Amino acid sequence: MSEIKQNCRICSKEFVVNEWEQAHLQKMGGFPLPTLCIDHRHQRRFAYRNERKLYKDNCDFSGKDIISIYSPDKNLKVYSQEIWWSDKWDGRDYGRDFDFNRPFFDQFQELRLAVPRMSLLNSNGENSEYCNLTTDNKNCYLVFGGDFNQDALYSIFCFYSRDVADLYWVNKSELIYDSIDCANCYNIKHAQNTYNCRDGSFLFDCRNCEYCVGCVGLRAKKYHIFNQAYSPEDYAKKVRELRLDTWSGVQKFKIEFDKFKLNFPMLFASIVNCENCSGDKIKDAKNCENCFDIYGPVEDCKDVFLGGWSLKDALSSSHIGHKSEIAYESIGIPGVNVTAFSSFVWFGSNVYYSDTVAYCNNIFGCTNLHHAEYCILNKQYSKEEYENLRAKIIEHMKKTGEWGEFMPMKNSLFAYNETVAQDFFPKSKDAALSECIKWLDEEVREIKTQDIPDSIQDVKDDITQATFTCEKTGRPYRIVPAELKLYRQMGIPIPHFAPETRNEMRINSRNPHKTWSRNCMKCSKPIKTSYSTDRPEKVYCEECYLAEVY
Ligand SMILES: [Zn+2]
Ligand SMILES: [Zn+2]
Numbered sequence: 001m002s003e004i005k006q007n008c009r010i011c012s013k014e015f016v017v018n019e020w021e022q023a024h025l026q027k028m029g030g031f032p033l034p035t036l037c038i039d040h041r042h043q044r045r046f047a048y049r050n051e052r053k054l055y056k057d058n059c060d061f062s063g064k065d066i067i068s069i070y071s072p073d074k075n076l077k078v079y080s081q082e083i084w085w086s087d088k089w090d091g092r093d094y095g096r097d098f099d100f101n102r103p104f105f106d107q108f109q110e111l112r113l114a115v116p117r118m119s120l121l122n123s124n125g126e127n128s129e130y131c132n133l134t135t136d137n138k139n140c141y142l143v144f145g146g147d148f149n150q151d152a153l154y155s156i157f158c159f160y161s162r163d164v165a166d167l168y169w170v171n172k173s174e175l176i177y178d179s180i181d182c183a184n185c186y187n188i189k190h191a192q193n194t195y196n197c198r199d200g201s202f203l204f205d206c207r208n209c210e211y212c213v214g215c216v217g218l219r220a221k222k223y224h225i226f227n228q229a230y231s232p233e234d235y236a237k238k239v240r241e242l243r244l245d246t247w248s249g250v251q252k253f254k255i256e257f258d259k260f261k262l263n264f265p266m267l268f269a270s271i272v273n274c275e276n277c278s279g280d281k282i283k284d285a286k287n288c289e290n291c292f293d294i295y296g297p298v299e300d301c302k303d304v305f306l307g308g309w310s311l312k313d314a315l316s317s318s319h320i321g322h323k324s325e326i327a328y329e330s331i332g333i334p335g336v337n338v339t340a341f342s343s344f345v346w347f348g349s350n351v352y353y354s355d356t357v358a359y360c361n362n363i364f365g366c367t368n369l370h371h372a373e374y375c376i377l378n379k380q381y382s383k384e385e386y387e388n389l390r391a392k393i394i395e396h397m398k399k400t401g402e403w404g405e406f407m408p409m410k411n412s413l414f415a416y417n418e419t420v421a422q423d424f425f426p427k428s429k430d431a432a433l434s435e436c437i438k439w440l441d442e443e444v445r446e447i448k449t450q451d452i453p454d455s456i457q458d459v460k461d462d463i464t465q466a467t468f469t470c471e472k473t474g475r476p477y478r479i480v481p482a483e484l485k486l487y488r489q490m491g492i493p494i495p496h497f498a499p500e501t502r503n504e505m506r507i508n509s510r511n512p513h514k515t516w517s518r519n520c521m522k523c524s525k526p527i528k529t530s531y532s533t534d535r536p537e538k539v540y541c542e543e544c545y546l547a548e549v550y
Pocket of ligand 2: 520521522523524525540541542543544545
């Protein structure tokens with residue numbers, strides 16, 4: 001076997017299928033080579049993940065009020081999580097025969113539209129109804145894909161944290177606001193790539209610092225502003241003058257800090273305690289190629305976005321891990337052994353072409369099922385019947401060209417801009433509609449500057465009664481009481497942007513899930529970096545970078 005070059009059937013771009021990938025495709029059941037480039041494969045799957053758009057609805061079983069990822073106008077049958085997991089119904093009641101005169105995807109889609117769906121994908125939450133894709137959260141509000149938090153607000157992928165808001169990828173922190181890729185921090189605002197720091201704001205790549213504002217690449221420093229040392233008294237005076245308790249003060253400082261950051265070299269990628277890995281944001285992994293947001297132990301993966309906590313042998317997949325092994329083209333996969341072309345599979349094994357299933361083994365073309373085995377299109381078979389029929393369907397799908405392809409994007413139950421596809425592969429409404437992809441017309445208002453007290457100190461309790469208009473996007477938003485409490489405690493001004501706009505800004509302030517071959521701008525060593533060639537930053541290899549910061 002040697003590398004094979006393919007051209008994407010959407011963008012025509014050439015991509016390589018290496019020997020490991022070819023062996024992986026064979027191992028998983030003889031899939032043909034991918035017909036889409038890596039990005040277009042990611043995009044198609046991402047269009048099935050609505051992480052953050054929530055709606056009020058009623059459970060179609062009990063009539064009770066629920067929060068749901070499916071807008072009521074979609075006319076789907078949606079059950080509360082409690083009913084969905086109960087024995088009051090059975091997804092197999094919707095089972096049907098396979099028709100060999102029709103394509104698989106059409107039949108699977110009809111089933112997906114008929115079977116009652118789970119309203120949200122959470123487990124073990126307490127007073128955290130407005131969350132999705134989470135487990136073990138308490139008193140959390142609009143937290144997505146984050147687990148084991150308490151009193152967390154408006155955050156994505158935050159873990160083991162409390163009294164926090166506006167986070168993206170933050171671990172084990174307390175009183176932290178508007179921060180990205182941080183861990184073990186206390187009382188920190190506006191930080192990125194920062195660890196073990198306390199009592200500071202506007203930090204970038206700092207470690208073990210206290211009382212620092214507007215600092216880059218500092219190690220174990222105290223009382224610094226723009227990387228300059230001050231006496232504790234002068235520091236306090238200077239920080240007071242910055243008026244970071246005001247919206248105008250924060251906006252002004254942010255501009256200055258972004259300029260200041262350009263004086264410092266950037267590390268080409270964050271690859272920590274790894275062997276033979278490429279991509280960015282990888283920790284404790286081995287043999288991972290072109291992977292991003294990987295938290296080990298992870299081994300033998302390629303083109304995986306967001307995976308970890310024990311993951312092995314995954315190709316072109318995302319949001320996957322928690323003891324998952326052997327995967328291809330799947331999304332939302334905790335605890336599954338062998339899965340391909342599936343979305344939201346919780347625990348189980350040998351799951352192919354399925355969607356929103358839990359604790360299932362040996363299923364094919366199933367949706368909204370739990371604790372089942374040997375089912376095809378939700379219909380129960382014996383082991384022998386299952387294996388025979390599965391083999392025949394695969395032969396059929398080879399003829400229709402469906403074998404080896406993920407479900408088409410237009411079959412997603414979500415509008416494109418309800419999903420994370422819009423975060424990483426943004427499309428315009430016209431482009432989506434021209435491709436027959438659904439679009440959500442969000443409620444937006446005329447953008448105008450509004451009357452919000454500049455300083456948090458001047459904000460009255462009744463601010464939680466008002467509705468505001470995002471000054472960037474026109475989205476309406478409110479301030480919830482828990483949020484006001486945190487802002488007062490941490491001295492944070494009332495934001496003029498809606499929570500979802502803030503999420504988007506944080507996502508966009510991280511580097512893309514792509515690498516470029518460049519040279520270290522100090523020693524010229526070749527590097528694969530997530531900093532594209534046209535960016536203004538100085539980008540260094542690890543050795544040159546560490547020589548600067550320590
Ligand atoms: Zn492409
Ligand atoms: Zn270098």
